[in-house]
Amino acid sequence: MTARIMIVDDEQPIRDSLQGLFEDENYLVVSAASGEEAIARLRKQSVDCVLLDIWMPGIDGLETLSRIQQVDAGLPVIMMSGHATIDTAVRATRQGAFDFVEKPLSFDRLMILARNAVQKRRLEQENSDLKQQEKEHQSRRELIGNSAVIKEVKALIKRVALSDTPVLILGEHGTGKAVAATLLHEASKRKEGPFIEVNTASVMANRLDSELFGHEKGAFTGALHSQRGRFEAAHQGTLFFDEVAELSLSAQAKILRVLQERVVHRLGNPAPMPANVRLLAASSRDLEQALKDEQLREDFYYRLNVVSIRMPSLRERIEDLPLLVETLATEQANELGGKPVRFSSEVLSQLMRYSWPGNVRELRNYIERCHILMPGEEMCSGNMLPPDQSTAQVMQAAAPAKPAVTLPGVDADSFHEAREVFERTFLLQSLEKHDWNISRTASDIGMERSQLHRKIKAFGLVPPERESL
Numbered sequence: 001m002t003a004r005i006m007i008v009d010d011e012q013p014i015r016d017s018l019q020g021l022f023e024d025e026n027y028l029v030v031s032a033a034s035g036e037e038a039i040a041r042l043r044k045q046s047v048d049c050v051l052l053d054i055w056m057p058g059i060d061g062l063e064t065l066s067r068i069q070q071v072d073a074g075l076p077v078i079m080m081s082g083h084a085t086i087d088t089a090v091r092a093t094r095q096g097a098f099d100f101v102e103k104p105l106s107f108d109r110l111m112i113l114a115r116n117a118v119q120k121r122r123l124e125q126e127n128s129d130l131k132q133q134e135k136e137h138q139s140r141r142e143l144i145g146n147s148a149v150i151k152e153v154k155a156l157i158k159r160v161a162l163s164d165t166p167v168l169i170l171g172e173h174g175t176g177k178a179v180a181a182t183l184l185h186e187a188s189k190r191k192e193g194p195f196i197e198v199n200t201a202s203v204m205a206n207r208l209d210s211e212l213f214g215h216e217k218g219a220f221t222g223a224l225h226s227q228r229g230r231f232e233a234a235h236q237g238t239l240f241f242d243e244v245a246e247l248s249l250s251a252q253a254k255i256l257r258v259l260q261e262r263v264v265h266r267l268g269n270p271a272p273m274p275a276n277v278r279l280l281a282a283s284s285r286d287l288e289q290a291l292k293d294e295q296l297r298e299d300f301y302y303r304l305n306v307v308s309i310r311m312p313s314l315r316e317r318i319e320d321l322p323l324l325v326e327t328l329a330t331e332q333a334n335e336l337g338g339k340p341v342r343f344s345s346e347v348l349s350q351l352m353r354y355s356w357p358g359n360v361r362e363l364r365n366y367i368e369r370c371h372i373l374m375p376g377e378e379m380c381s382g383n384m385l386p387p388d389q390s391t392a393q394v395m396q397a398a399a400p401a402k403p404a405v406t407l408p409g410v411d412a413d414s415f416h417e418a419r420e421v422f423e424r425t426f427l428l429q430s431l432e433k434h435d436w437n438i439s440r441t442a443s444d445i446g447m448e449r450s451q452l453h454r455k456i457k458a459f460g461l462v463p464p465e466r467e468s469l
């Protein structure tokens with residue numbers, strides 16, 4: 001991944017020479033002439049490391065450091081100090097700066113420090129991604145349900161898991177396609193090998209080749225290290241393409257070739273690397289239509305579609321809802337703390353009448369909202385939270401005599417949007433209440449620190465600029 005570095009120095013000649021130097025080493029460089037400018041930029045774009053001058057007009061390096069830590073707590077900052085500010089540089093490292101370099105700068109030392117800082121940042125990010133993935137995998141251990149349709153799916157998974165053929169998993173969003181892919185891998189002969197997932201919709205098109213096939217150091221601007229791609233990572237295991245119809249036609253052709261040859265070529269290296277993978281693919285789109293629209297290559301489609309599994313919508317197996325509700329409520333309680341919400345039989349009947357367009361994911365989100373708002377309580381028809389937030393508004397409007405409950409998100413168009421607005425506002429309020437102290441906020445709202453960090457990142461929450469800072 002391209003490494004981005006920010007250079008903060010009020011002296012233009014220093015900024016320019018550092019910029020040239022880092023660009024020669026394949027970094028992408030962002031520069032700022034003051035602490036204020038640096039903070040403003042960091043609120044808009046993320047970088048992997050900051051080089052920060054100590055002595056600057058306006059807010060000085062130390063002050064800038066503490067503001068940077070509020071915007072992005074884990075961002076490594078290397079302080080640049082003159083002789084007169086060496087004490088301050090030492091103080092800065094106590095305050096959490098990654099390290100410091102003295103001026104006149106030794107470029108070799110600077111390069112080594114920057115490389116280490118970027119590496120540390122990457123490792124921390126990978127670590128938190130892995131934890132997140134592990135959590136997702138935990139939630140993918142089983143397909144909950146005893147309905148005839150879901151039993152058929154489970155039986156089909158068992159039958160096809162042992163063969164090495166590709167499997168195409170189809171179904172609406174949130175029906176458990178990724179769960180099915182995980183189960184296929186775990187029941188396969190490759191279960192001791194890796195399970196690697198590629199969400200094609202979230203990988204930027206210009207990065208896809210490097211993501212899939214890997215690259216060598218210097219293969220393109222920003223390629224600081226050699227990196228293996230997902231095919232290599234999945235060698236002897238399973239490679240799962242989520243939203244496979246989003247792949248470009250050229251990517252489809254390249255993938256077909258890898259499947260046939262069982263080797264990949266990293267960008268910038270003609271040597272073949274082994275890539276013996278079993279391919280699983282999922283899509284929520286109508287693939288026959290994608291074929292007709294020429295967004296899918298026929299040969300690719302037929303290669304994928306050796307066996308297909310169709311995940312039923314929650315509407316088609318609504319009798320599974322009570323079991324899902326109970327299991328998910330217990331999961332939420334285990335994850336967020338507190339006792340599970342209990343649901344009366346009238347509430348369960350009402351929930352079974354709702355259409356659940358977002359399927360089990362929507363149900364999971366609903367249960368999470370219930371857990372946040374009514375932990376450990378029993379929900380009955382009198383205090384029931386509606387599954388669709390827009391219904392909540394209608395209910396409030398129709399019942400003016402009741403105490404006004406103002407949930408944020410009243411302008412949202414969908415349940416998902418409303419939930420996001422609600423969560424965002426709730427977290428912002430709680431963070432503000434605790435002056436952005438993550439530990440105190442997390443303990444106050446009963447959330448794990450790591451989960452709060454993830455939510456802050458996911459929502460792009462940043463502390464407001466404070467006059468006194």
Ligand SMILES: Nc1ncnc2c1ncn2[C@@H]1O[C@H](COP(=O)(O)OP(=O)(O)OP(=O)(O)O)[C@@H](O)[C@H]1O
Binds near residue numbers: 140173174175177178
């Ligand atoms: N039958 C099920 N049993 C248990 N959990 C399920 C089931 N179906 C879905 N889920 C849960 O719902 C959420 C969404 O599931 P998953 O990501 O597998 O859906 P998907 O069909 O791949 O969605 P998308 O098309 O949006 O990628 C996950 O949290 C998953 O654990």
